[in-house]
Each structure stands twice: as C-alpha cells, then as structure tokens.
Amino acid sequence: MRIALFIACYNDVLFPDTGKAVTAVLERLGHTVEFPMAQTCCGQMHYNTGYRREADSLVGAFNDAFRGYDAIVTPSGSCGGHVRHHHKTETAPNVYEFSEFLVDVLDVTDVGAYYPHRVTYHPTCHSLRLLRVGDKPLRLLRAVEGIELVELPEAESCCGFGGTFAMKNSETSVAMLQDKMDNVRKTGAPTLCASDNSCLMHIGGGLSRIKSGVRTLHLAEILAATR
Amino acid sequence: MSRDEVNVVWLGSPTFPKAAHDALQDDQLRRNLKHATTTIRDKRLRAVAELDDWETLRLAGSQIKDRVMRHLDTYLLQLEASVTAAGGVVHWAEDAREAKQIVSDLVRAMGATEVVKIKSMATQEIGLNEELDDDGIEATETDLAELIVQLNHDRPSHILVPAIHRNRSEIRDIFRREMGKHGVPAPDDLTDEPRALAEAARVHLREKFLRAKVAISGANFACADTGTVGVVESEGNGRMCLTLPETLITVMGIEKVLPSFSDLEVFLQLLPRSSTAERMNPYTSLWTGVTPGDGPQEFHLILLDNGRTKTLADTAGRSALHCIRCSACLNVCPVYERTGGRSYGSVYPGPIGAVLTPQLVGIGTSDHADSLPFASTLCGACYDACPVRIDIPEMLVHLRAKVVDAHRGGLPKPEALAMKGARMVFGSPRRLAWAERLGAIGGRVAGIGGGRWLPGPAKKWTGARDVPVPARESFRAWWRKAGRR
Ligand code: SF4
Numbered sequence: 098m099r100i101a102l103f104i105a106c107y108n109d110v111l112f113p114d115t116g117k118a119v120t121a122v123l124e125r126l127g128h129t130v131e132f133p134m135a136q137t138c139c140g141q142m143h144y145n146t147g148y149r150r151e152a153d154s155l156v157g158a159f160n161d162a163f164r165g166y167d168a169i170v171t172p173s174g175s176c177g178g179h180v181r182h183h184h185k186t187e188t189a190p191n192v193y194e195f196s197e198f199l200v201d202v203l204d205v206t207d208v209g210a211y212y213p214h215r216v217t218y219h220p221t222c223h224s225l226r227l228l229r230v231g232d233k234p235l236r237l238l239r240a241v242e243g244i245e246l247v248e249l250p251e252a253e254s255c256c257g258f259g260g261t262f263a264m265k266n267s268e269t270s271v272a273m274l275q276d277k278m279d280n281v282r283k284t285g286a287p288t289l290c291a292s293d294n295s296c297l298m299h300i301g302g303g304l305s306r307i308k309s310g311v312r313t314l315h316l317a318e319i320l321a322a323t324r
Numbered sequence: 325m326s327r328d329e330v331n332v333v334w335l336g337s338p339t340f341p342k343a344a345h346d347a348l349q350d351d352q353l354r355r356n357l358k359h360a361t362t363t364i365r366d367k368r369l370r371a372v373a374e375l376d377d378w379e380t381l382r383l384a385g386s387q388i389k390d391r392v393m394r395h396l397d398t399y400l401l402q403l404e405a406s407v408t409a410a411g412g413v414v415h416w417a418e419d420a421r422e423a424k425q426i427v428s429d430l431v432r433a434m435g436a437t438e439v440v441k442i443k444s445m446a447t448q449e450i451g452l453n454e455e456l457d458d459d460g461i462e463a464t465e466t467d468l469a470e471l472i473v474q475l476n477h478d479r480p481s482h483i484l485v486p487a488i489h490r491n492r493s494e495i496r497d498i499f500r501r502e503m504g505k506h507g508v509p510a511p512d513d514l515t516d517e518p519r520a521l522a523e524a525a526r527v528h529l530r531e532k533f534l535r536a537k538v539a540i541s542g543a544n545f546a547c548a549d550t551g552t553v554g555v556v557e558s559e560g561n562g563r564m565c566l567t568l569p570e571t572l573i574t575v576m577g578i579e580k581v582l583p584s585f586s587d588l589e590v591f592l593q594l595l596p597r598s599s600t601a602e603r604m605n606p607y608t609s610l611w612t613g614v615t616p617g618d619g620p621q622e623f624h625l626i627l628l629d630n631g632r633t634k635t636l637a638d639t640a641g642r643s644a645l646h647c648i649r650c651s652a653c654l655n656v657c658p659v660y661e662r663t664g665g666r667s668y669g670s671v672y673p674g675p676i677g678a679v680l681t682p683q684l685v686g687i688g689t690s691d692h693a694d695s696l697p698f699a700s701t702l703c704g705a706c707y708d709a710c711p712v713r714i715d716i717p718e719m720l721v722h723l724r725a726k727v728v729d730a731h732r733g734g735l736p737k738p739e740a741l742a743m744k745g746a747r748m749v750f751g752s753p754r755r756l757a758w759a760e761r762l763g764a765i766g767g768r769v770a771g772i773g774g775g776r777w778l779p780g781p782a783k784k785w786t787g788a789r790d791v792p793v794p795a796r797e798s799f800r801a802w803w804r805k806a807g808r809r
Binding site: 104106108109110111112113114116117121132134135136137138140143144146147148149151154155158207222223225226227239254255257258259260261262263265266267268269270271273274298299301302303305306324 | 340341344345348354416531658662663697698699700701702703704705707708721724725726727728729739740743744746747749750751752753756782784785787788790791792794795797798799800802803804808
C-alpha cells in the first residue's frame with residue numbers, strides 16, 4: 098500500500114512534531130510513508146470563509162500532488178473532512194483522518210504506545226460530525242499502556258474555534274473557550290488531547306494565557322510515545 | 325430604517341458580532357439560556373431515542389419537503405381550490421406590506437378594534453402587531469411566552485420559548501407592571517410561583533377570548549388535497565383563538581403547504597419530539613374551511629411570499645424553507661447558547677435564522693443579514709438535530725460565498741487581501757517553503773518574552789489566547805533534511 102502523508106499547511110509550519118509523530122507511528126507499524134513535496138493547502142479556510150474561487154483553485158494542485166496513492170493520511174480531522182466532502186476529485190475518497198486510518202484501514206487499536214499520564218480527550222467537531230470518527234480516537238487511547246483517561250464534561254460541545262470565526266466573532270468564541278477550559282480544568286488532567294491541532298491551538302492558547310499548567314497534545318504524539 | 329424598507333422586521337440593528345457583544349455582557353441572560361438549552365437538549369435526545377425509526381422519519385420528512393419545493397406552484401393552487409371549496413377565502417400576499425394591508429382591511433371591515441392572536445412567526449416576520457396598532461387595533465398575543473414578551477415591549481429570543489431569556493421573578497414584575505394597562509390587572513400579591521403566574525395570565529386572557537370577534541393565527545401545516553390547516557401548541561390558548569371568535573384570519577408562509585393530509589403522520593411525530601421533547605404535543609387543532617353553526621363562520625387564509633420564491637430560486641439555499649420551526653437547532657447551537665436570539669436581529673434566530681433571514685432579506689442588502697452566515701463555528705450540531713435534515717452548515721458556507729461575492733470589486737477589505745495572499749503562497753510549494761522560513765523568524769521574534777500580544781486585527785486572537793510560535797523547522801524542511809526523499 099502506498100501511503101502519503103497530508104500534513105496540512107498549519108501543521109507543517111506550527112506543529113511539525115505532529116507530522117513527525119504520525120510518521121513514527123506508521124513506520125513502527127511497518128509501513129513506508131511518503132510526503133509528496135508538492136502539497137500545500139487543501140483550501141478549507143478559504144472555502145469556509147466564503148472565498149470559494151480561491152479555494153477551488155487549490156483543488157487541482159492537491160489532486161496532482163496526491164494522485165496515485167492508495168491512502169492519504171492526515172492528522173487534521175477538519176482538513177480531511179473538507180477534502181473528502183468538497184473536493185470532487187479522484188483522490189478525495191482516499192483521504193483518511195489518522196485515527197480512522199489506523200482503526201478502519203490498518204485494523205489496529207494498540208499501536209504499542211506508552212504514556213503514563215492522566216489525559217482527557219476533546220472530540221473535535223469536524224472529526225465527530227463531518228467524518229463521523231466516533232470513538233476511534235478513544236479506542237486508540239485506551240490501548241495506550243500506562244495512560245489514565247478521564248472523561249471531559251460536555252466533551253461534545255464545540256470549543257469555539259471555527260477557523261475565522263475565532264476572529265470574526267471573537268467574543269462569542271472566547272465565551273465558548275471559557276466553558277471548554279473550565280471543563281478541562283475540572284478533570285484535573287495535565288494533558289488535553291484531541292485529533293486536530295487547529296482546535297488545540299485555540300484551546301491551548303487560552304490555557305496558556307491563563308497559566309493553567311495544562312498542556313495540549315495531538316493524539317498522534319501520545320500514540321508515538323514509547324518507553 | 326422604516327418598517328417597510330425591509331421584508332423581515334428588526335434588521336437594522338447592529339451586525340451579529342456587535343449585537344452579541346451586549347448579550348455576552350449579560351450574565352443572567354447567559355445563565356438562563358444555558359440552563360434552558362441544556363435541559364431541553366437532554367430531554368430531546370431521550371424523546372428521539374424512543375423511536376427506532378427516527379432516522380427513517382427524518383428522511384421521509386425531508387423528502388416530502390423536497391417534493392413540496394419542487395412543485396410549490398402546483399400544491400399552492402391545489403390548496404387554494406380546496407380551501408375555497410370548503411368555504412374559506414384565500415388571499416395572496418407578495419410581501420409584508422400587502423399582507424398587513426389585507427389583514428388590516430379585514431379587521432376593520434368587521435368593525436373590530438381588538439384581536440386575539442395565537443403564535444404566528446409569519447405575523448411577527450411582517451410586523452403585523454405594529455401595523456394594527458397604527459390602525460388603532462389592539463392585538464393580544466395569547467401564547468403565554470409571547471404574552472410575556474409583548475407586555476414587556478420586548479422581542480422574542482427563541483422560536484418555541486420566546487421568553488427563554490426571562491426568569492420567573494422577572495416575569496412576575498412584568499405582569500404586575502403591565503397587565504393593568506391592557507385589561508385585567510395582575511393581583512397585587514402575585515408571587516413568582518409558576519402556578520400563580522399561569523393563573524394571572526389565564527384571568528387576563530379569558531376576558532379577551534370572550535370578547536374578541538376576530539382571531540389571527542399562524543399555521544404549522546396546510547394540506548393541499550383537503551384544504552385542512554393545522555396548528556400545534558401546548559397551552560390550549562390557540563384552540564380558544566381558533567374556535568371562539570366569529571372570524572379567523574390565518575397568515576401562512578407559502579412553504580408550509582404539504583401535499584396531502586396523510587403527510588401529517590410524519591410531521592406530527594417529528595415536530596413535538598424535536599421541539600418540546602414530548603411524544604405528542606398537547607393540542608393539535610385542524611380545521612377545514614368553515615362549518616355552519618360551529619366555530620368561526622368566516623375563514624381567511626393569507627398566503628405570504630415575502631422573499632420565499634426568491635429563496636426557492638437558489639437550489640443550494642432553498643432547503644432553508646423546509647424548516648418546521650421546531651427550534652431543535654437553536655437548543656443545540658453553542659453560539660445561540662451564548663448570545664441568545666436577539667443578536668440574530670430577526671424573528672428567526674439561531675442556526676435556521678442565520679440561513680433563512682439573509683435569504684428572505686436578500687444577500688448584499690444589509691450588513692446585519694450579511695453577518696449572519698458567519699455567526700457559526702460550523703460545528704454541525706444543528707444538522708444532526710434537525711428533524712427534516714436541513715444541512716445548515718453546508719448552507720452557511722454556501723451563503724458565505726454569496727456574501728463574499730456580493731462584496732467583490734471595489735476596494736478589497738483586509739480579509740480579502742489576506743485570503744488572496746494565502747492563496748498566492750499556497751499556490752506553489754516553493755513559495756510556501758520560502759514563506760515558512762520568513763514566518764518562523766518573524767513569529768519567533770514576535771513570540772520573544774512570552775507576552776505574545778499582537779497588534780491590529782490579530783488582537784482579536786491574542787486578546788484571550790496566546791499564539792503558537794512557529795517551529796524553528798517546518799515539517800517540510802525536516803523531511804527534506806532527513807534525506808527522506
Ligand atoms: S432548521 Fe430544522 S432544527 Fe432548526 S427549527 Fe427548522 S426544522 Fe427545527
């Protein structure tokens with residue numbers, strides 16, 4: 098199986114460690130992965146903000162970059178969801194969010210990870226309702242050795258990020274963030290995990306601003322951790 | 325802005341982010357909203373889980389509505405014929421002004437100076453009460469929550485629970501202050517016990533029911549084949565309006581027509597569970613024309629367009645007309661939960677308001693309407709809750725594109741420039757790699773000291789959130805350096 102990494106533009110620049118973690122997990126499971134250098138951006142931000150013309154012009158380039166792969170794996174639920182739903186191209190159906198790929202395609206839940214800490218998990222909206230990943234990320238986390246998973250109250254309510262919503266309606270966004278942070282702190286977990294860095298950037302930015310001591314970590318990074 | 329300048333009343337208030345600002349300052353409002361929405365959200369989930377064919381019902385509902393929209397002209401003409409045959413009179417109103425004129429003329433022809441009303445969003449949409457008031461006719465809302473809102477000269481903030489933003493003691497104060505000005509006053513020793521409040525309303529309204537010669541209602545459904553019109557409600561006050569007066573005037577949006585009487589089976593299951601989380605609503609009133617010696621002896625049905633055929637013309641936007649006003653999408657919406665309904669600036673709040681109002685008013689005609697499609701994080705909870713499967717997130721994005729396109733040309737806004745810039749950078753991997761290096765340096769400089777307060781538009785982010793510092797080395801650069809290709 099030819100596997101391509103679709104890292105997503107903001108991960109590339111801001112969260113390269115997530116990409117490295119995805120690579121590490123897949124290689125540990127015995128797979129060879131490729132990173133098509135021609136990839137840039139899937140156009141989700143443009144599309145969701147109403148700049149459809151600009152978004153459309155990125156679709157062809159995406160398709161060219163990823164043509165010929167059996168699976169295109171991404172650590173971003175929202176970018177993965179966007180491509181699968183809105184790119185009407187031959188590559189679109191081959192795009193998988195990381196947890197989906199592990200559980201549905203590779204059929205593994207135990208990836209041999211070790212993370213002896215208390216963790217709480219926030220299911221991001223696009224993974225949940227656009228891709229319907231269900232409890233796959235949680236099944237992966239439960240299989241991690243040493244982990245103590247604590248349930249996040251009101252887990253399924255949106256964190257308030259919403260891409261450009263965080264700027265256009267920043268006050269509403271922050272009010273939602275506030276509730277999410279309160280719930281995270283109620284768990285007492287020092288680590289908040291999610292499978293999308295965009296939401297984590299928003300929640301983590303808030304948690305860091307209030308000096309909560311809680312850190313945010315992408316699912317892939319927990320799954321990549323070993324003894 | 326004068327009332328006639330916009331089809332949908334109240335737009336002319338500030339744009340959504342500004343209106344939300346005020347709501348967000350009001351702690352009491354936020355607590356009331358959170359309590360109410362969370363309670364009904366959980367109840368709805370339980371009510372829906374009781375039916376093992378819920379998803380099939382939703383699909384049936386959405387298919388019936390699809391068919392209605394494809395053949396709206398046919399069904400409306402059929403409805404007109406059936407209602408006429410049953411002794412009713414059908415009027416067609418192209419816009420708010422026409423509809424108000426028809427109602428006002430009818431009421432005056434009866435020589436009436438007061439009317440009782442049962443919950444009708446269509447009449448709120450066109451600003452009927454204000455119009456009647458100008459013509460010297462006093463309209464009394466008889467739905468309890470509507471009455472509270474009306475007495476307080478307030479605006480509804482929820483489709484189903486218009487006074488969701490008021491708590492019990494606020495309601496007691498409103499009753500004590502206002503009831504006497506319009507009829508039977510509230511007792512001096514009125515407490516904030518729900519029973520006492522309901523009793524005060526009952527006494528106040530009873531006098532009106534017994535006196536009014538004309539009633540005005542909305543309609544949840546109208547069946548084309550039989551001419552039957554229906555209203556569902558919880559209090560029975562609607563039933564009083566629909567049966568006691570001599571004349572009944574129903575104002576109905578043209579999208580409410582259903583092909584046949586048997587379609588009610590689907591919607592009478594979908595609606596109550598989605599809206600009040602009940603298996604069945606307490607009162608379902610159905611009437612077909614007039615019956616000599618029983619109920620109103622004159623029945624007028626006003627079919628209101630007011631932007632609906634324009635909405636119908638957009639195949640990607642038209643399913644907003646499928647809405648059966650159950651309010652489930654409001655109750656699950658995290659944005660609505662924080663801001664309340666009035667920030668949406670129209671009678672239709674929440675997710676459905678964000679897609680329906682701009683279409684009824686017309687994209688590009690009002691700053692407020694244009695701000696509504698952006699009042700969402702696209703979290704998708706509304707779509708999952710909607711009993712007729714309206715894909716609200718997808719429609720929001722569609723309308724955003726229309727808003728953006730309506731504002732293209734002229735001087736580009738900073739946002740448009742940023743989007744163009746990003747498109748340019750993303751257009752080539754080489755430009756991206758170059759921009760990444762530049763960004764990493766700039767970003768690290770901005771991040772020095774850990775303060776991370778950025779100026780300009782970025783303040784909207786850094787006001788409450790730190791910014792991530794770009795990594796020293798992008799993933800792309802790492803991959804290349806590691807000699808992986
Ligand atoms: S859009 Fe759907 S969920 Fe919202 S009020 Fe209308 S029918 Fe109910």
